[in-house]
Amino acid sequence: MDKGVAIIVSGPSGCGKDTILRNLFKEHPEIKFSISTVTRPRRGIADEDAKYNFVTRDEFENMLKNDELLEYNVYVNNYYGTPKRPVVEAIENGDIMVIEVDVNGAASIRKKMPGIKSVFVMPPSIEELERRLSSRGTDSDEVVRKRIDEAKAEIARKDEYDYTIVNGVLENAVKELYNIIVNLK
Ligand code: 5GP
Helix, strand or coil: CCCCCEEEEHHHHHHHHHHHHHHHHCCCCCCCCCCEECCCCCCCCCCCCHHHCCCCCHHHHHHHHCEEEEEEECCEEEEEEEEEHHHHHHCCCCCCCEECCCCCCCCCCCCHHHCCCCEEEECCCHHHHHHHHHHHHCHHHHHHHHHHHHHHHHHHCCHHHCEEEECCHHHHHHHHHHHHCCCCC
């Protein structure tokens, strides 16, 4: 059996990458997703449990101690990490696995998996991104401000990526991402 392949997808909070990915997995359920382990509080959105495994700080720090993570980052005061084993298994099983991480996580993974391809999702504009983050209504003003600052810093690093997709028309963005992914193997 051919080996599988992993690909990194990043994009600032509020750029709409979750929606792109949700549509991608609905249309192509054979594509696997790396479920991150996080310490941030739930936002109470239905799909969150498909994306994240929510743990306490102690649990996260134990995973770190036991070397169970491929990478991790502290983002707006919370830990976010990619468990190592599912990624290794997906590649062994011949699957395609999408790893959604922030720019720091992407840089750490590139060091451990040289040659891994990466995609950066851009919001249609900074104004639209600010509007989306502020209107979500699930984060405090301070968290929204920090997320906007973080988003600008992430966009400044988009040249570290092999591909950039602008999330203008959702359907097109999903198709673009799918085309990149199917051409990886
Ligand atoms: P959010 O709290 O909006 O769901 O995610 C915040 C940021 O963390 C996003 O940029 C997202 O891509 C990133 N993120 C999600 N999972 C991981 C992970 O496992 N590792 C790292 N480094 N970043 C992650």
